[in-house]
Amino acid sequence: MTNTLRREVLQLYRNLLFLGRDYPKGADYFRERLKSAFMKNKDVTDPSEIRKLVDRGEFVIKELEALYFLRKYRAIKKRYYEGEH
């Protein structure tokens, strides 16, 4: 693995780990799954394959951000705007 790619993978892991702190089922639950997801691909060496996996990770980040936003929005809406349409 080239150095820049290695750094990208590590940064992706860190960013996901940080996001995991807000995961509804808890940070521990998230960390376990995150680790196994990364370990599953530890033997991938092809740079283009690694790139694809990193891109998938970036996609997951966007999904998590959207999940957190919706969860918060719905909770606040339910508490303060009940009965409205």
Next chain:
Amino acid sequence: MSRVLVGVKRVIDYAVKVRVKPDHSGVVTDGVKHSMNPFCEIAVEEAVKLKEKKLFKEVVAVSCGPAQATETIRTALAMGCDRGIHVEVTGKDYESLGPLQVSKIFAALAKKEEASLVILGKQAIDDDCNQTGQMTAALLDWPQGTFASEVEIEGDKVKVVREIDGGLETIKINMPAVVTADLRLNTPRYATLPNIMKAKKKKIANMKPADLGVDIVSRLEVLRVDEPPTRLAGVKVETVDDLVAKLKESGTI
């Protein structure tokens, strides 16, 4: 038109189950997850968006509270604010810090920083007061656009679409003005780890209410804090007749 002041409050996280202290003097805050008030996030997002549209030069995030308030300011900086001001209020003063005291601080800062717009969340999810924006506008004698669901700058005026009972109201007010954000104003961006790291380079000024010449003595006394009543268990009925009988019994029909 150059500067926006945006207020951020550190509150108990929305997802945490809030518990009342055994002596009913307040709620348990020790060891409880805190984060930025969701309505403040919306206010920050709006301020940053206006800056990105090049309508303002600078966005300043302000928070009043103990040392941990800087974490909340840091989040605001990660979302795109340029610099922060931490007005340090601790101990007994922080416990009695209410909307009036915070409004006085904001009014003093708005003048000091020569802000042309102050954006705040419409209310905080901890005390649910919904007063800070209104009182800040009153103290400054500035126009106010509360419960904003749309904000548009038109020259030296702001067009604010307000959420009111049963619909929307559009008003146009002169700047400088105070705007408070409602839930549907925008979708706040997430403060990502790389942005939080970058935000560490941004400056947070520290000051005390006294530095602004503000008296933060509170005239309110909290007598007692209670949990809302728990919902009572329901009953199952076998037939329609039973149901009607039960409803009559409870006086519903």
